[in-house]
Amino acid sequence: MKRNEAYNEFVKGIWRDNPVFVQVLGMCPMLAVTNSAINAIAMGMATFFVLVGSSFLVSSLRQWIPKQVRISCFIIIIATFVTVADYTLLALVPAVHKELGAFIPLIVANCMILGRQEAFASRYPAKLAVMDAIGMAGGFMLALFSLGAIREILGDGALFGVRLFGADFEPWVIMILPPGGFLTLGVILLFFNWFRQKKDEFLDDVAEAQRGSD
Amino acid sequence: MSATTRKNAAAPSSLRLVLTLAVAGLISGVAIIGIYEATLPTITTNKAHELQAAVLKVLPGVSRMQALVFRDGELLANTEPAKDEPVVYGGYDDGGTFVGYAIPGAGPGFQDTIGLLYGYAPDRNLVVGMEILESRETPGLGDKIYKDAEWVAGFEALAVEPEIVAVKKGTSAADNEIDAITGATISAKAVVRIINETHVAWQDRLPPPGAEPELVEAEDAP
Amino acid sequence: MTEKEPKLLLFHAPLLRQDMTTARVMREVIIALLPAAGAAVWFFGFTALLVIGASIAGAVAAEWLFAPRESRGASLLDGSGLLTGLLLGLTLPPGLPMWMAFLGGFAGICLGKVIWGGLGHNLFNPALLGRAFLQATFPIAMTTWTPPAPGEFGVLSGNLALPFMQAGVDGVTAATPLGLLKFEQEVTPLLSLATGNTGGSLGEASGLLLLLGGIFLWIRRDFDWRIPVSILLTVAVFSAVLGLFDAERFPTPLFSIFSGGLLLGAIYMATDPVTSPVTPRGAWIFGIGIGVLVMLIRVFGGLPEGVMYAILLMNAATPLIDRYTQPRVFGREAKSP
Numbered sequence: 102m103k104r105n106e107a108y109n110e111f112v113k114g115i116w117r118d119n120p121v122f123v124q125v126l127g128m129c130p131m132l133a134v135t136n137s138a139i140n141a142i143a144m145g146m147a148t149f150f151v152l153v154g155s156s157f158l159v160s161s162l163r164q165w166i167p168k169q170v171r172i173s174c175f176i177i178i179i180a181t182f183v184t185v186a187d188y189t190l191l192a193l194v195p196a197v198h199k200e201l202g203a204f205i206p207l208i209v210a211n212c213m214i215l216g217r218q219e220a221f222a223s224r225y226p227a228k229l230a231v232m233d234a235i236g237m238a239g240g241f242m243l244a245l246f247s248l249g250a251i252r253e254i255l256g257d258g259a260l261f262g263v264r265l266f267g268a269d270f271e272p273w274v275i276m277i278l279p280p281g282g283f284l285t286l287g288v289i290l291l292f293f294n295w296f297r298q299k300k301d302e303f304l305d306d307v308a309e310a311q312r313g314s315d
Numbered sequence: 316m317s318a319t320t321r322k323n324a325a326a327p328s329s330l331r332l333v334l335t336l337a338v339a340g341l342i343s344g345v346a347i348i349g350i351y352e353a354t355l356p357t358i359t360t361n362k363a364h365e366l367q368a369a370v371l372k373v374l375p376g377v378s379r380m381q382a383l384v385f386r387d388g389e390l391l392a393n394t395e396p397a398k399d400e401p402v403v404y405g406g407y408d409d410g411g412t413f414v415g416y417a418i419p420g421a422g423p424g425f426q427d428t429i430g431l432l433y434g435y436a437p438d439r440n441l442v443v444g445m446e447i448l449e450s451r452e453t454p455g456l457g458d459k460i461y462k463d464a465e466w467v468a469g470f471e472a473l474a475v476e477p478e479i480v481a482v483k484k485g486t487s488a489a490d491n492e493i494d495a496i497t498g499a500t501i502s503a504k505a506v507v508r509i510i511n512e513t514h515v516a517w518q519d520r521l522p523p524p525g526a527e528p529e530l531v532e533a534e535d536a537p
Numbered sequence: 538m539t540e541k542e543p544k545l546l547l548f549h550a551p552l553l554r555q556d557m558t559t560a561r562v563m564r565e566v567i568i569a570l571l572p573a574a575g576a577a578v579w580f581f582g583f584t585a586l587l588v589i590g591a592s593i594a595g596a597v598a599a600e601w602l603f604a605p606r607e608s609r610g611a612s613l614l615d616g617s618g619l620l621t622g623l624l625l626g627l628t629l630p631p632g633l634p635m636w637m638a639f640l641g642g643f644a645g646i647c648l649g650k651v652i653w654g655g656l657g658h659n660l661f662n663p664a665l666l667g668r669a670f671l672q673a674t675f676p677i678a679m680t681t682w683t684p685p686a687p688g689e690f691g692v693l694s695g696n697l698a699l700p701f702m703q704a705g706v707d708g709v710t711a712a713t714p715l716g717l718l719k720f721e722q723e724v725t726p727l728l729s730l731a732t733g734n735t736g737g738s739l740g741e742a743s744g745l746l747l748l749l750g751g752i753f754l755w756i757r758r759d760f761d762w763r764i765p766v767s768i769l770l771t772v773a774v775f776s777a778v779l780g781l782f783d784a785e786r787f788p789t790p791l792f793s794i795f796s797g798g799l800l801l802g803a804i805y806m807a808t809d810p811v812t813s814p815v816t817p818r819g820a821w822i823f824g825i826g827i828g829v830l831v832m833l834i835r836v837f838g839g840l841p842e843g844v845m846y847a848i849l850l851m852n853a854a855t856p857l858i859d860r861y862t863q864p865r866v867f868g869r870e871a872k873s874p
Contacts, residue, residue: 167327167335174339181343185350192354195361258701271634271703274456275674287652456676497677 107232114236121244122293126213131245132282134204138261141249143197145242147190147205151182152214152238153231156222160230163223175218176209183209213241244289251285252276370404370417373434373444375471377406377414383528385520393531403517405528406434413527415443420513424505427451429460433470433510435517438524442479442510445470450502457502466503469493478511557758559656563616565759566805569750570623573801576743580685581631584693585739591635592667593622595642603651617656621645624664624805627740628798628845629671632683632695634702641671661852662812665802665845672845678703682713682736713737714796715841741798751804760808763820768803769794771828779836787836799831802844812852819855819862826851 120126130148135141155178159166166174187205190198198205208214217237222230253259256276258266275281370380383390385401396402404417415436421428429452434444447461459466473479474490481495481504495503522528577585600618601609622642629638645667653659672679683693713736740747754760772793779787794800807813807827814823827847834843 165335167332169327170332170336173336177336177339177343181346184347188350188354188358192357192361195358195365266701269702271637271675271678271698271701273674274453274676275670278453278673280673284648 107229110229110233111236111239114233114238114240115243116240118237119240119244120213120237121241122290124213125290126216127211127241128286129207130204130211131248132279132286134201135245135248135252135282135285136256136277137200137253138246138249139197140200141245142242143190143194144201144204145238145245147183147186147201148208148211148214148241149235149238150186151179151208152217152241153234154182155179155214156217156230156234157227159218159222160225160227166223171223172215172219175215175223179214179218180209213237247289248282248285251289252281256281366404369432369446369448370406370434373417373432373446374406374415375434375443376408378409379407379411379530380404380417381407381530383416388520390520390522390528392528401517401520403521405530407530411530413529416517416521418513418517419448420509422505422509422512424450424452424460425457425499425501426453429502429505429509431506431509433513435475435514437521437527440474440476442470442473442475445506445510447506452499452502456499459496459499460502460506463496466494466496475511475514478514479507481507559617560615562759562810563620565757566754567616567620567623569753569759570627570740570805572746572749573627573740573743574623576746577627577739580743581683581739582686582692584631584683584696587635587692587696588629588631588633588638588739589623589626591638592626592629592642593619595639595644596622596625596646596663596667597642598639599643599646599651603647615656617650618646621649621663621667624740624801625667627801628664628668628738630679630682630738631685632681632693633678634698635696636698636700637671637675637678640674641667643667644670657811659811660855661849662806662809665806665849665852668845669849682738684736713841714792715835738798740801744795744800747800747804751800754804754808760804760810761813761817761820763817764808764813764824765803767821767824768799768807768828768831771825772799772832775828775832779832793832793835797835797842798844802848803827807848807851812855814855814858814862816859816862816864819858822858822862823851823855826854 114120118124121128121131127148130144134144155175158178159175162174183206186208187198190201190205217234221233225233250260253261254265255273257272258264258270264270273281276285367380371377374380381392381404382394382396383392383403383405384394384396385391385403386394390403390405392405402419404419406414406417408414415434417432417434419430419432421430423429428449429447430449431445431447433442433446435441436443445467450458450460452458452460461467469487470493472490473493477491480492481500482492484494484497486492487494493507574585574589577589596618622645625642625645626638629641645663645665648670649661649663649666650656650659678695681695683695751765755762773790776788776790776793780789788796803824807824814820827844830847830850831843834840834846840846
């Protein structure tokens with residue numbers, strides 16, 4: 102039972118309550134840094150680190166944080182993790198850090214992260230909070246990666262810098278540019294909603310059939 | 316639930332709120348200073364390596380370099396540049412003989428500022444290499460200013476006097492002409508203009524050929 | 538059968554039914570475009586048929602795919618998808634690979650029509666949106682112009698490029714008359730411009746045939762004549778005024794009108810009833826706005842041609858124009874919005 106609960110918190114972030122495709126949160130990094138798969142993964146990993154770390158801290162310290170100043174405390178915790186991530190990336194992978202530029206410090210303003218602290222981590226024990234954070238950050242990374250992969254494949258004919266189609270490939274320049282982010286995200290949201298609608302219809306049909314047979 | 320118990324408790328005193336925030340800020344500050352100190356050496360070395368790699372690339376035959384600060388009408392080696400002080404990099408070969416300058420320049424491109432470094436051999440009055448350090452030119456078009464090998468190779472021996480001219484692809488004839496990039500004329504011309512402007516700015520600052528500053532071995536030279 | 542006369546007929550509005558249906562207008566615009574399309578085939582060969590056919594196929598495919606299952610037939614029958622594809626095809630360069638033309642038609646209908654809620658709800662002209670998408674996606678292929686070869690009926694190898702692959706170089710490319718003027722200061726003779734024997738997109742070539750189609754539409758009352766007239770007048774006046782300053786550098790009024798996609802845009806795209814203002818005063822403002830923007834982009838901008846962006850920009854301003862040019866309601870104060 103206990104393990105099941107933790108597993109549920111993990112899975113809901115990946116799929117059912119995916120922060121990007123369902124809640125449509127964190128759009129700024131989503132649109133800005135997904136012009137290649139490697140940038141998307143780096144951004145996803147930085148966000149993962151920040152979200153899991155701050156969810157753990159917020160949840161562990163929730164007894165000591167007075168609710169009047171909770172938002173400021175959350176922000177201090179998040180900002181600390183973001184700064185750590187910023188310097189670490191700059192030291193370890195300067196090339197990726199250069200590409201991501203201002204968007205690493207901007208993780209602090211990602212509403213998905215503050216939202217998880219306020220809605221989940223500050224109300225539940227650390228174990229569940231960490232599972233929830235891993236799920237949400239995983240879902241966010243998955244979304245970033247799918248956008249980055251589509252945009253890099255179409256816009257550059259490559260994935261992780263590896264050419265896929267040979268030298269004659271005609272790149273879709275728009276996909277690397279900002280409009281490509283909006284277009285790709287729109288198409289993915291379209292498919293996500295279409296899929297959910299179909300699934301709901303299917304479930305309704307099944308329920309109908311069961312009621313009929315009873 | 317803890318949330319409900321907190322709600323029922325009496326409002327905490329202001330002192331407690333202030334203390335909580337102060338402690339949080341303190342811990343956060345210590346953590347940030349810690350990570351800053353821990354990563355600083357790596358970051359500094361990375362930057363130095365990056366710069367050195369760029370200088371060696373634009374100045375063929377160079378194996379050692381030093382920063383030269385232009386101050387009070389002369390080039391000073393082994394000096395820390397103050398903010399906004401013009402800097403060039405002197406390149407020297409294995410024996411410590413002066414080969415050329417690597418000069419940084421920047422200017423508006425098609426999208427945003429283009430920052431570049433070019434190698435300049437004062438004895439022959441030639442540009443001998445060019446490397447784009449930063450640019451946000453259009454992917455697929457403007458980014459050819461650093462992706463198009465043919466264009467970059469065009470800077471390997473280019474006269475800067477009279478000033479460099481970007482001409483239609485395949486028509487460069489004179490020493491100071493370079494083939495522009497098809498589909499990225501504006502970005503290509505921006506690069507040429509930046510080099511021309513930087514050259515004019517530095518023309519009178521550089522000492523006459525033969526009188527270049529000597530290589531000063533710094534203690535922490537790589 | 539045995540009802541007594543006179544009988545009382547009870548209707549509700551509309552009481553007057555005309556044969557002015559969407560399908561009729563679409564059909565007649567297509568007819569008006571046929572001579573220009575024929576000229577494209579004469580000048581550029583079967584390559585024109587391939588490019589136009591591919592863009593029509595893309596537009597119709599998108600129309601079919603995204604139509605609700607019940608009304609699939611109806612939305613194809615009104616011919617608007619066909620017209621979008623045809624118009625888009627006429628704005629494309631001859632050597633464009635067929636897969637790109639198909640993609641342009643598809644994207645034009647998706648981005649220009651379907652996501653707004655279908656015909657009648659769109660803010661931008663779908664054909665131009667498709668072209669803007671292609672221009673942003675394949676900037677090099679969209680500005681590679683193959684010179685015309687009248688009466689040869691050939692096919693360019695670029696058209697047959699495999700999907701996702703480059704067009705390859707066909708050897709000869711030519712600059713458009715506007716490109717020549719802007720970058721080489723070279724003026725193309727007016728006769729070649731009017732007949733269409735110049736480099737350029739498939740449909741912008743033959744000015745006279747486009748005008749002929751426009752006159753046909755005017756006679757049939759299929760469009761608001763104020764829009765093309767105001768666009769062309771504005772462009773002519775603008776370039777005449779510029780000519781007073783420097784006749785060498787700036788194009789003459791006739792050159793301005795017959796070069797580039799101006800006639801195609803002014804007669805067939807700006808007049809799209811969905812994306813242009815409904816009031817006569819609004820139509821004048823709309824046309825003058827397009828004319829000024831075209832000349833600003835051509836003369837002072839970084840691009841040789843600006844008809845596409847001019848029309849799209851004014852499309853965006855259309856709701857605003859409609860709002861401020863509403864006729865005064867009879868009996869009300871002059872200022873009652």
